[in-house]
Amino acid sequence: MRLVRNLVFGVLACAGLLPVAASGNSDVERLIGSPSNWAMQAGDMYNQRYSKLNQVNAGNVGKLQVAWLFSTGVLRGHEGSPLVIGDMMYIHTPFPNKVFAMDLNTQKIKWKYEPRQDPAVIPQMCCDTVYRGLAYAENKIFLQQADSMLVALDARSGDVLWSVKNGDPSLGAVNTNAPHIFKNKVITGISGGEWGVRGFIAAYDINTGREVWKAYSTGPDAEMLIDPDSTTTWKDGRIQPVGRNSSLDTWQGDQWKIGGGTTWGWYSYDKALNLMYYGTGNPSTWNPSQRPGDNKWSMTIFARDVDTGMAKWVYQMTPFDEWDFDGVNEMILADIPVKGKGTKALVHFDRNGFAYTLDRTNGALLVAEKYDPKVNWATHVDMRSGRPQVVSRYSTAQNGPDVNTKGICPAALGTKDQQPAAYSPKTKLFYVPTNHVCMDYEPFEVEYVAGQPYVGATLAMYPAPGSHGGMGNFIAWDAGTGKIVWSKPEKFSVWSGALATAGDIVFYGTLEGYLKAVRKSDGKELWKFKTPSGIIGNVFTYMHKGKQYVGVFSGIGGWAGIGLAAGLEKDADGLGAVGGYRELSQYTDLGGSLTIFALPN
């Protein structure tokens, strides 16, 4: 009888008829509920990057000192951060994507996992061999390898529990994103917009690795999990169904099949709405003349039902991209006053230089304002159509192939790239690491060859002219009004994820290698420390044995650290101000390490 009852229970549970999984993943939820842990890459499912810990605070942060250091043994760019679950810290590296499980009581490595990956994947990665981190749930560590293998490891032993292939690296479909755990699924995306990869987001069962659903960014409605009648978008100042063939009608021929819209950013989840949020990247190629149309749904914010994958709403930020303004940056969920009205908001700092505030329940556009006054490619976002109003002079499509369009702000890496911002529920403000960089952009005709780069534009980047000469700012932003509250200039792009804490401070790292703490109220720098290499990792914090620790990866690289030093040497122009990123070599060099700070005893 008991057997029968168990069977019945099992069948019902499998069919989703019992309310057993009515949570955002109860294990992860429990873990993120304790500020001692850092159980998700952003600390929570809202992507807020906020900690309730306040042992380290504005009054004593000046005394912060190094507690311990750890070398990862990998040289290239170190993005993301470790996870802390109880007494264990889980540390990842860029390719070859090693995982270390460290016992914080003894600081001994309990286990180490290093996957076997074909080195052929390295040249298939556009912008350094970065990897943005692990996920944890129910005694499992989820590793998203560069070669697209998604692997579940036993968190206690490092043994492989299952693995699944998410893409074909020989075609340029590789991974750099962190997997995210929402409910009983591990959600992952794909990179390769510069190889003509057709972007998608996929959900796998955390226990088996079985693919539960997969939704493309472009193509036929069914393959995008878009319902023409129930999936909505912002049009003519209101929410309306997207209608049939909403993507296909915006591409010429079969270009959508090699049209990008990849998904390598940070995703968030609202349990009450059962919706997950993420953005899609640039349409391929970078030569806009080869893909006339709005290129939907590249450059788009998606809200999807996490169980079925069905799109609830979409909003395209940059129709017909001409500048490589990927829309993948993190979607931060926060309940804030917007123009005086309490709102379940989604806040997104886009590469295109506009910060968007939407109603996350339905995708209504509420605020879209420049978060760097130097942004010039569009005058403003028309609030009725939701479309940016492009300035002809900066239109690389209107100027055409083989013409160098000069002075576009921001540069391709955006006013902000993947480096995630933080939100403080105490101040209701967002703390945003930004780039202050402009560019010249020359598109050219390029032929698609499977597995080969499919870029089609040459770029030169330089500090925003007529400004403070630096290439970055760290700003505080009011998403309810769309205004900068304060802005702190930085010499280089701020390519490190911020952390806000209940101690009234915000942390971020710099490309020179400084970890800095600033006051929330006015951005005043309270403390800094020079770590072994440039910082492109995200700051995190945890509590162990009653003591608060703050940590960050060092390890210069990524697009800013290495890729960017590129365009700056404009040999012909004789620009005196070229200094920019080239000067970075005067401050730092490669080298991956983790630095952990604490107050003295």
Next chain:
Amino acid sequence: MTVLGKCIAVSVCSLMLMAVAWAEDSALYTVKDGYKVDAATLEGFKTWRAAACDRCHGANQQGLVGPSLLESMKVLSKEDFALAVIEGRLEKGMPAFKTSKKVTGNIDQLYAYLKGRSDGAITRARVRPIE
């Protein structure tokens, strides 16, 4: 100045403006004013940008994740160069371009362009045709 003197001056000027590199019996590249090049060398540049070599070697070949080609081209033989491009050096992050007809069909032109940059004869990465 004598007529002869003028002639010499003009000739010297011409030599200064026009750099021609010779390999075996034919010119490897022809460049004028530092950035105007012959059709084959221009094709080499177009191959360079189509294959997105700048993403690793830098917009001006100065090196990034990948080595500086301004330096490498001084020591690589043409055969070694072709082998590295066609077969790649995967463990170092250099892709194999054997499936790209643009690259395989223009390997000589690519070599000429990069050699011209490395020699210092082509002074701008972005070249234009000689009118």
